[in-house]
Amino acid sequence: MATTVSAPAPGRRRRTPLARREARWAYLFLAPWIVGFLVFQAGPMIASAWLSFTEYDVINPPEYTGLDNYRELMADPQVARSLGNTVYYTTLHVPLVMAISLGLALLLKRVGRLQGFFRTVFYLPVMTPAVAVGILFLLLLNTQDGLINRALGLVGIDGPSWTTDPDWVLPGIVLMSLWSLGSTVIIYLAALQNVPRDLYEAADLDGAGAWARFRHVTVPLISGSLFFTLIVNTIASLQMFTEVYTMYFGNRQTAGSFNSDAASFYVIHLFQEAFQFLHMGFASAMAWLLFVIILVITVVQVRLSNRFVYYEGEER
Amino acid sequence: MSRTLRVTALAGVLTLAISGCGGVGGGDSGGGGSKGTGALTTMGFGLSDEIAKTRVDAFKRDNPNVDLKITEGAFDEQQFLSAVASGNPPDLVYMDRKLIGTYAKRGSIQPLTDCVDKQQIDLGQYRQAAKDQVTLDGIVYGIPEFSQVRVVYLNETLLKQAGLTADDVDLSDWAALPALNAKLAKVTxxxxxxxxIDPKIPEFLPMWVKANGAEMISADGAKANLNDPKVVEALTTGLKLIQDQGGWGKFKSFRDTFDFFGAQNPLAKNQIAAWPMEEWFLNQVAKNSPKAELVVKPFVDRQGKPLTMSAGQAWVITKGAKNPDAACRFVKQMTATDTWFAAAKARAEARKAANLPFTGVWTGNANADKKIFDELYQPTGNKRFDDAVATIRSAQDAAFAMPASPAGAEFDKAWTDAVNRVLSGQAQPAQALGRAQQEATAALDKAAK
Structure with missing residues (x-):
C-alpha cells in the first residue's frame, strides 16, 4: 500500500489525514480479533480470577472463600505430583524436540530436489488428531507386542513396560511427543535457508571447519527461530493434555482402566477437578497458578534471549 | 455473580490452561411447559440401533405434538455443565448411573417424585440394584435403562487341555485360585x-470385595470403607493372580492386544481361560465365534452364592428443564415393559435377518425382561449359549450396585488410584487403601456439607 510520509517535525509528530485514515482501517480490520480476545480470552480470564477465590461447582452460585483454594493448592500432594510430572516432561521434551528438529532440518536442507517431499512427510504427523496419536502410541508402546519393544528386541534389548512401569511412563510419553515435531522442523528449515551463503564462504576462507561454521554462523543466524520454538514448545509442554488423557484417563474401552500417578499431568488434574469433581473454584486457582508459572518462565526466557538471540539488522 | 459471568468464567478456566477444549450443548427452549408439548431435548443418547430407534419411534408416535430433538453422542460432563451454567440445559440427560449421586447432591437434576406420581410410574418394576444407583437420601433422581451384569466366562478348550472341567473352576475358594491360575496360564x-484367571481389577474390585463379605462404601454413599481388611484381602488376592502371570506390565500389555469385538477375540484365539466380564460379550461370541467352547458361570461369593455387580445408564430430568412433563412421559415410555418388548422384538427380527442368534435384552425393568424371555426369546439350539443366557438371567437377581454417592467420582478415583498404585508396584495393598480411605473420606465429608 502506498503511503505518504511527511518529514519529521520538531516536537510532536502530526499524522497526515491519510495516515489517520489508514489507522482507522487498521483498527477496523483488527476489530474481529480484538473483540474475540476481549470476549473469549480476557473476559473469561478475569472471571476465572474471581472464581479462584470462591467455592464454585458450576451448578450453584459461587461462594467467596478468600485464599482457601490457593492454600489447598499448595497443600495438595496431587497438585505437586502433577506439576512435577509436567515440569519433568517439559525438561525432557523441549530440548529433545529442538535438537532432533534441528538435526532433521539440517539433513533436509541437503536433500535437494526431494526436499519438498520430505518436508511434507515430516509435517504430516502434525496433522494427525491428538486422540489418534494417543491410541496409536498405546499400541506402539505395548510391552509385549509393541513395535518399539520389538525393535529394541532386535538389538538384544528387553524393552521396558512403557505404559505400566511408573519409571517409564513419562519417558514413553516423551517418545510419543516426538511424533509431532514437524512444525519445529519446518521453522528451522526456513531459518536455515535464510542464512546468507556468503557468510559460509567467508568462514570457509577463514579456515572454519563444519562445526565452527555451525557454531559461529548457523546458530547465531537462526537463534531467533530457536528462541521462538523454545518459547512455544515450553508453553505447549506445560499445557500437555489430549494425548496423555486419551492414553491413560479417557474412554475405558480404548485406554483401559489403568492410569498411573506418573501420567498425571497438571492440566489433566485441573480438568478432573473442574469437570469431574465439580471444583471449578479450585480448578480456576490451578489455572492461574499455571498461568503465573508460564509467565515467569517466559519472562526469564525473554530476558536470557537478549544475550543469545541475534536479530538481523539490529544494533548490538 | 451473574450467569453470564459464570459462563465466561467457565470458559476462562480452560482458556488459561487448555486451548480448544470446547463444546457447549443445550437445546432450543421451545416451550411446552405444563402441557408437555413443544420441544423436548436430550443429551447423551444416540439412535445407534433398533433398541433405541424402536423406543424413540414409539414415543414420537404417541406424542405427535412433542418436537423431540435428540443430540446424539455419549454423555460429556463438560458439555452438560456448560449447558447448565448457561441456563440452557437439555430437558433430559442419559448418563451413567454412578454419576447421579453427585449431580443430585448439587441440585443439577430434579427429584422425580412428582414425575413418578403424576405419570404413575411403577418403581417396583425396576431392578433393586439399578434403583439403588439412582436414589440418594431416599429420593429417586433417575429412571434406569439397561442392566449390565458380570458373569464368569470359561474357555472349555483350555480347561480340557489343563485336565480340568468347568466345575473345577471354583471362584469361591480363594486359597485355591493361585494353583488353578498356574494350571491355566501359559508363559512362553x-x-x-x-x-x-483375569481378576479384572481395578474395574471389578467392588465385586471381589462384596464376595468377601464387605462393602467399599456405606449404603447411603456417605462413608468410605476402603481400609477394611476384607477390602485389602480382595485386592491382595487379585494382585497375586496377576503377579503370578508375570506382573502387571506383561499382563496388561498382553490383555491390551485383545479384540473382544471381532472373530479374533481372545476366546477364539485361546488367549484367556477364565475371566469375569459384562454380559454383552455373549452377543459378540454368538456373532463372531458361534462354535467356541464357551461356558458361562455366575460369579460367586466365598460361600459359593451367586453374586454380580450391576451397572448401566439412567434417564434424568435436569433442573431448569423447559419441558418436564414431556420429559417425564418420555422416560416412562422409554423404560416401560411394552416399549422394551417392542424393542426386543425388533432386535430379534434383526438378528434373524442377519442369521444370528437372539440372546436377549437385559434391561433395568424386571417385568420387561420376564416378558421378553417368556414370550419372545427362543432357545438357539446351541446348549452352550442357551445355558449362558439362563445364567445371565439368574445373575440379574443376584445383583448389587455401588450406591449413589454425593462424591461418586472422587470416591471412584480414590480407590482406582489405590489399585493402580498397587498394580504398578508403588504401594502395598494396605498402604494404598489406607491412603484411598483418607482421600475418599475427605471428598465425601466435603460433599456432605
Whole structure:
C-alpha cells in the first residue's frame, strides 16, 4: 500500500489525514480479533480470577472463600505430583524436540530436489488428531507386542513396560511427543535457508571447519527461530493434555482402566477437578497458578534471549 | 455473580490452561411447559440401533405434538455443565448411573417424585440394584435403562487341555485360585501367551470385595470403607493372580492386544481361560465365534452364592428443564415393559435377518425382561449359549450396585488410584487403601456439607 510520509517535525509528530485514515482501517480490520480476545480470552480470564477465590461447582452460585483454594493448592500432594510430572516432561521434551528438529532440518536442507517431499512427510504427523496419536502410541508402546519393544528386541534389548512401569511412563510419553515435531522442523528449515551463503564462504576462507561454521554462523543466524520454538514448545509442554488423557484417563474401552500417578499431568488434574469433581473454584486457582508459572518462565526466557538471540539488522 | 459471568468464567478456566477444549450443548427452549408439548431435548443418547430407534419411534408416535430433538453422542460432563451454567440445559440427560449421586447432591437434576406420581410410574418394576444407583437420601433422581451384569466366562478348550472341567473352576475358594491360575496360564519364552484367571481389577474390585463379605462404601454413599481388611484381602488376592502371570506390565500389555469385538477375540484365539466380564460379550461370541467352547458361570461369593455387580445408564430430568412433563412421559415410555418388548422384538427380527442368534435384552425393568424371555426369546439350539443366557438371567437377581454417592467420582478415583498404585508396584495393598480411605473420606465429608 502506498503511503505518504511527511518529514519529521520538531516536537510532536502530526499524522497526515491519510495516515489517520489508514489507522482507522487498521483498527477496523483488527476489530474481529480484538473483540474475540476481549470476549473469549480476557473476559473469561478475569472471571476465572474471581472464581479462584470462591467455592464454585458450576451448578450453584459461587461462594467467596478468600485464599482457601490457593492454600489447598499448595497443600495438595496431587497438585505437586502433577506439576512435577509436567515440569519433568517439559525438561525432557523441549530440548529433545529442538535438537532432533534441528538435526532433521539440517539433513533436509541437503536433500535437494526431494526436499519438498520430505518436508511434507515430516509435517504430516502434525496433522494427525491428538486422540489418534494417543491410541496409536498405546499400541506402539505395548510391552509385549509393541513395535518399539520389538525393535529394541532386535538389538538384544528387553524393552521396558512403557505404559505400566511408573519409571517409564513419562519417558514413553516423551517418545510419543516426538511424533509431532514437524512444525519445529519446518521453522528451522526456513531459518536455515535464510542464512546468507556468503557468510559460509567467508568462514570457509577463514579456515572454519563444519562445526565452527555451525557454531559461529548457523546458530547465531537462526537463534531467533530457536528462541521462538523454545518459547512455544515450553508453553505447549506445560499445557500437555489430549494425548496423555486419551492414553491413560479417557474412554475405558480404548485406554483401559489403568492410569498411573506418573501420567498425571497438571492440566489433566485441573480438568478432573473442574469437570469431574465439580471444583471449578479450585480448578480456576490451578489455572492461574499455571498461568503465573508460564509467565515467569517466559519472562526469564525473554530476558536470557537478549544475550543469545541475534536479530538481523539490529544494533548490538 | 451473574450467569453470564459464570459462563465466561467457565470458559476462562480452560482458556488459561487448555486451548480448544470446547463444546457447549443445550437445546432450543421451545416451550411446552405444563402441557408437555413443544420441544423436548436430550443429551447423551444416540439412535445407534433398533433398541433405541424402536423406543424413540414409539414415543414420537404417541406424542405427535412433542418436537423431540435428540443430540446424539455419549454423555460429556463438560458439555452438560456448560449447558447448565448457561441456563440452557437439555430437558433430559442419559448418563451413567454412578454419576447421579453427585449431580443430585448439587441440585443439577430434579427429584422425580412428582414425575413418578403424576405419570404413575411403577418403581417396583425396576431392578433393586439399578434403583439403588439412582436414589440418594431416599429420593429417586433417575429412571434406569439397561442392566449390565458380570458373569464368569470359561474357555472349555483350555480347561480340557489343563485336565480340568468347568466345575473345577471354583471362584469361591480363594486359597485355591493361585494353583488353578498356574494350571491355566501359559508363559512362553518369558512372554505371557495365555491368561489363566483375569481378576479384572481395578474395574471389578467392588465385586471381589462384596464376595468377601464387605462393602467399599456405606449404603447411603456417605462413608468410605476402603481400609477394611476384607477390602485389602480382595485386592491382595487379585494382585497375586496377576503377579503370578508375570506382573502387571506383561499382563496388561498382553490383555491390551485383545479384540473382544471381532472373530479374533481372545476366546477364539485361546488367549484367556477364565475371566469375569459384562454380559454383552455373549452377543459378540454368538456373532463372531458361534462354535467356541464357551461356558458361562455366575460369579460367586466365598460361600459359593451367586453374586454380580450391576451397572448401566439412567434417564434424568435436569433442573431448569423447559419441558418436564414431556420429559417425564418420555422416560416412562422409554423404560416401560411394552416399549422394551417392542424393542426386543425388533432386535430379534434383526438378528434373524442377519442369521444370528437372539440372546436377549437385559434391561433395568424386571417385568420387561420376564416378558421378553417368556414370550419372545427362543432357545438357539446351541446348549452352550442357551445355558449362558439362563445364567445371565439368574445373575440379574443376584445383583448389587455401588450406591449413589454425593462424591461418586472422587470416591471412584480414590480407590482406582489405590489399585493402580498397587498394580504398578508403588504401594502395598494396605498402604494404598489406607491412603484411598483418607482421600475418599475427605471428598465425601466435603460433599456432605
Amino acid at each position: 519364552g518369558g512372554k505371557l501367551t495365555r491368561i489363566g
